[in-house]
Amino acid sequence: MDTKEPTTLEDITEVIRQLTSHYGLWMAESVHQLGLEAALDAEKEAGDKFFKILSGKLTRALGISPQSVLDSADQDTVEKLGMALRSAWLAADGVWFQAIEHQADMTTAxxxxxxxxxxxxxxEARRAKDILELPKNGGLEGLKAALKVRMYAHLNRWEITDETENSFVFRMTDCRVQSARKRKGLPDYPCKSGGITEYTGFSREIDSRIKCV
Incomplete structure (x- = not known):
């Protein structure tokens, strides 16, 4: 007699949790063993293959392709789905930071x-280059185009100002993280070091000649 319990939402969520954790651990250890550049090349190969495998498995399981599901939904629902996933990505970043802060301290986090x-x-920059089909060195125009397809581009309000032939200023005008802290009566998060690390890595991947200060 089959005593297996019916699959629940919690079961599906647990699968997603372990899938993303395992994928991320592969990426992290690849960076450790091979270096970032080689690990990014490996992720490109593995990620492209994994997308096709996952799409095929979902199609067989649902009896309809994921793309067909999205095509049959109204655009507002698709936009809400995209926003839900992006905001979940940001939430995952936040809860990990808090967990490390609680386990250790702010400096460690x-x-x-x-x-x-x-x-x-x-x-993220590599993915943007693939999506936009940017050249190896896309220059400032390539960087501006890539910034528009970042996760944060859909979550925060931002602007590009003071453009010259060789530079521009990228500014967040409304950050979800800082706005949430203000609502809770907390001081601003000291994000400068993380921001410089983040945007330096992103910019250099778009074009190695670009400097972020």
Whole structure:
């Protein structure tokens, strides 16, 4: 007799939790063993293959392709889904920071945070280059285009100002993290070191000649 319990939402969530954790651990250890550049190349190969495998498995399980599901939904629902996933990404970043802060202290949490961004930002830039089909060195125009497809581009309010032939200023005008802290009566999070790490890694991946200050 089959005594297996029906699959629940919690079961599906647990699968996603372990899937993303395992994928991330592979990426982290690849950076440790091979270096960031080689690890990004490996992620490109593995990620492209994994997307096709996952899409095929979901199609067989649901009897319809994920793309067909999105095509049949109204655009507002699709936009809300995208926003829900992006904001969940940001929430995951936040709860990890808080967990490390509670386990250790703010300094340790910031160190872990900065290390994560030093690896994720180049990955995010690589994905932007693939999506936008940017050349190896896309210049400032390539950087501006890539910034528009970042996760944060859909979550925070931002602007590009003071443009010259060789530079521009990128400014966050409304950051979800800082706004949430203000609502809770907390001081601003000291994000400068993390921000420089994040945007330096992103910019250099778009074009190695670009400097972020």
């Amino acid at each position: 910031k160190r872990v945070n900065d290390t994560c961004w030093s690896r994720f930002s180049p990955l």
